Amino acid sequence: MKDKALVEGILKGDETSLRQFYTLYKPRLTSYIKRKISNPEDAEEVLQDTFIATLDALRDFTYQSSLYTYICSIANHKTIDFYRKKKLKNIVFSQAPEIESLVATLTGPEEKLDEELLKTKIHDTFQKISPRYRKILTLKYIHGYSVVEIAQKLSISFKSAESQLFRARRAFILAYS
CATH class of the missing domain: 1.10.1740.10 (RNA polymerase sigma factor, region 2, helix turn helix motif)
Structure with missing residues (x-):
């Protein structure tokens, strides 16, 4: 192509x-x-x-x-x-x-409010994406797992974990917009 x-x-x-x-x-x-x-x-x-x-x-x-x-x-x-x-x-x-x-x-009240609004927006965005994507993003960004560790934790290949992480990020960005 x-x-x-x-x-x-x-x-x-x-x-x-x-x-x-x-x-x-x-x-x-x-x-x-x-x-x-x-x-x-x-x-x-x-x-x-x-x-x-x-x-x-x-x-x-x-x-x-x-x-x-x-x-x-x-x-x-x-x-x-x-x-x-x-x-x-x-x-x-x-x-x-x-x-x-x-x-x-x-940090003043404005920054704290901005931080709370951002947390709410991220939480709402998480709810818009599939549970599978939520899980993989949580493993990566909240628990700090590497792609190799994610693959092991989910019992999938490295390539599959990499691909799913890519798709999960893209889904999150689209849902966030």
Whole structure:
């Protein structure tokens, strides 16, 4: 399937096109990202973020370059974001580990209200997605399990866990919007 037909299929919501897209680009993209990020779990996280960002940005794809080049460009931005966040976190917490508790005491009523509204929105969004997706997102983001651990916990293959996590994230984003 050519890039244009693949993109058009995905934009129309065709699940077969989405599966082909993931199957076609995942191995090359994984390799590309792992050259930039050595930790396999961090690389996997950036890979998933890249796929989600790509799906969100496909409407803007102009076919001026190959789809793979476009995806790699998004992967570069996601990799930079990853290192920027990691560096900032290391700087902040290495210089002042108590800063988190200090910030918590300084939050005013507006921030607390915003935080409560966000929690409510996330809870409502969780209720809109399937129980299977809720479970996999809970394992990943609340309990902090890796994809390997999720696969073991659910008695499924790594590939299946990876795929379900990708779909769960996408379902959550769509339900949140």
